Amino acid sequence: MLKMVLVTARDRARLKEISSVLIRYGLQDIIRLLGLGSLLSGAENGGVQQDNQTLPARLRAALEALGPTFVKFGQILATRSDLLDSSWTDELDRLHSQASTLPWSELAAQVTADLGAEPHKLFAEFDNTPLAAASMAQIYRARLHSGEAVVIKVLRPSLAKTIHADLRLLTYLAETVEQQSPTLARHRPRQMVRALATALNHELDLTHEGNNCERIAECFARQPEVAIPKIYWQWSSKRLLVQEFLPGTAPENPQQLAAAGFDGPLLAQRGAQAFMKMVLEHRLYHADPHPGNVMALAGNRVGFIDFGMVGQLSERRRNQLLLLLQSIAERESGGIVNTLIAWSDSDPLDLLDLELAAQNFLDKQASATLTLGKALTDLLVMAREHQLAMPPDLVLLFKALITADGVLHRLDPNFDIIATLKPMLQQVMLQRYAPDAVQRRMLALGAEALDAGEEIPQTLRLLMRRMKRGQIGADINVKNIDQLSKALERAAVTLAIAIVTAAFALGLAPYLMHASLRLWGIPLFPALGGLACLGGVLLLALRLRR
Template sequence: MLKMMLVTARDRVRLTEITSVLIRYGLQDIARMLGLTTLRDTLRRDRERTQAQSMPERLRHALEELGPTFVKLGQILATRTDLLDPVWTDELEKLHSQARALPWESLAEQICEDLGAEPEQIFAEFDRTPIAAASMAQIYRARLHSGEAVVVKVLRPGLERTIRADLRLLTFLAGALEEQSSQLARYHPSQIVLGLATALNHELDLTQEASNCEQIARCFADDPQVVIPAIHWAWTSPRLMVQEFVPGMAPESPQQLIDAGLDGHILAREGARAFMEMVLEHRLWHADPHPGNVMALEGNRVGFIDFGMVGRLSERRRNQLLMMLDAIAGRQSEGIVNALIEWSGDEAIDINRFELAAQNFLDKQGSAPMKLGKALADLLAMVREFRLALPPDLALLFKALITADGVLQRLDPGFDIVATLRPMLREVVLRRYRPGGARRRLMALGAQALDAGEELPQTLRLMLRRLKMGKVNADLEIKNIGLLSRALERAAVTLAIAVVTAAFALGITPWLMESGWRIWGIPVFPLFGLLACGTGIFLLALRLRR
């Protein structure tokens, strides 16, 4: 409670604004979680307008109104198809749409400050009408004095203060949700907010995006079929970035490409090869390859733009992904089960049921050429069914693969990405086990063994010293120990009552026997004793049998 009071005092205005928007869109349950339920007037005011919309639609509109932090949160949640049903993720994907452009007067002072002069003094041409506007930035066309066409990306002013306040509030809320509900804790809200903070910190500094773009450009420096825009660092700063203009078109349909004199099949093949090369070889990939960020260029070349969101894979994760993709391509249920168990962490899984679900997943794909996007969507549905949660990097990658496959289908509806992927998988795996790759892994393993060997004597000495002093502690976790404790307690109470009752019975029996009470000539108390003894033997035998 004290922590909530401190958060509220620090960011009261923003918290009230957030709560007001949530209630206005009929999301008062979330407002209640925040601990503010005083804005009921707003709830009554717009009830009719929001009743016609579904809950996912209302959430999307609320996130859009709340600004960049919540738009980015929605975009991250849209990637978590392992946790959320498609009805939610499909709606949240619409958050990629354009935002309302800010007038030039709102940005002019910041642009001049970052460039060090008026734009017309830096560029030969500068169009003050933006060609695109998003929640974080706006983009303008310009031309250098050398004649090269460029685009200028500018962050919206005043973002950082609002985003920092939003992140503080979301961090608190995520922690509170994990403490209050084990059901919601399964979704790892703190982990999601941490990923959101990382993404926003990168997007608040356009030099990060420029660096991502340049790193991927170096990976494809010798590939003429893949175009990555060059960065002009002389005019790039945290709030402004100047990069090469890529003269391509966003792929919408095969007919559009035919009319432009392009070959959809070649474009799909080159796009799939480039994207999978980012993932499998460079382990640095475009995390948002929707049609606006993947361009079809003259000469059947493929261009990638907007590297504000990129994904990175460790070598270990890449190798796990290789095994998974190989299992899907080869229709091997065992490999799928092993990979998902590895990724699910400590979650308990019914293995027999899980193996059956994996085989059903493969049967569902049919014998026709496999569609990677559909296969991954079905796989994530199976993950949701078993209430598992993928690591965030893989959830982001799977969503990017599904999005990329959708773009490839627009380029060529009959494109078989698995056929293109299989030789790449084989080549990466063979490269891993070639002498050079094996030698590198053996050297790394030897270095780890050497480090462990250097620490072993000290560890042994410490353990022996504690053994001599009797200070070795054991921390054991025994499941159902609580049930055992309660059972022993009940048995002890029963035994105590039985002993006390028996003592009183032994004391009173001689007096009762001498009383001589009879019914129809039969001694009463010996008869009752015989019945009680028989009943006791019966109950004891029944209890022992159980």
């Protein structure tokens, strides 16, 4: 409670702004659910009526109105079919980060300070009319004196303060949910918020985007069919990024691409190979490959832009993904079950039920052209139905894969990504089990075993010394130990009372037996003693039976 007071005191203005937006869209129940009902006083009827919209649609509109933090959070939830049903995920999938354009007068001073000079003097050409505007930044066109066309990405001013306040409030909310709802706690909301915070903090520093862009460009240095923009560091900074302009066409419409002379199927194949190479080979991938960030370039080249959100996979997670994709491609349920067990920490698991669900999942993918986005969505639905908690680090990966698959089918509605993936999967698996790779893993395993072996003698000496001194202790965690402790305490109290009572009874019995007090001619104290004895025997028998 104290923490809530401190949070609301620090971010009171932002909290009221969030509440007013939720009220405006008729989402008062969410405010009450969050334990913030006091903010509704006097404002119950202050919202705009949204009777013609569904609850998911109103939530989507409210998230868009609340700005980049909540838009990003909603976009992540849109991929969580393991948490929400399709009525919510389909609506949240429509979230976009478009925002009203800020006039140049509000950005001119910041841009000049970051560049060190007025842009009209620094560049041969500069257009102060935004090429695009989003909730995080605005994009401007320019041309260098050397002739190269560039784009300048400028962060909106005073953005960090609002985002940090939002993240603090979401952190408190996640902690509260984990404490009060065991059902939701298994989905690890605090980890979800931490992942969101990491992504947003990186987007607040454009040097991260520039570094990500260069790292991925190195992966495709020998593949001219894939284009990554060049970064001009001499003019870039934390709030401003100057990069090469890629003159391309967004893959919104296959007919439009065909009319412009592009080969949609070839673009889809190259795009799929490029994206899966990021994921499977380099384990560093574009995490937001929507149609605005993937371009069709002259010569049927594929261009990727906007590397503000980049995901990275551990080798272990990559290997699990390999097993899953290969199992889907080969329609083999065992690998799917093993992957889900590795990803979920839910307990207990009904293995037979899970195997049946995996087979049913494969039956749903029985069409000739398998869609990866649909397959992953169905997998998340299966996880929700069987209450399997998916790791939060997979959320970004699944979001990227589902989004990329949607773009590929815009390029080629008949695109079969599994047919494209099979050769890549085989190649990566062969590389993983090649003699050199196996030798490296064996050497690493041997080094770890050797290090552990060197510690064994010292550990045994310490153990023997403590055993000789009688200093061995054990920390045992017994389930329901609190209930056991209370039961033992009650039994001890009962036993103590019984012993004290028996002692008094034995001491007083000789005197009471010789008492002459009678009732209807019956000795009173012997009769009471007999009844008490009978009652005690019956009570003891009842307790033993229970």
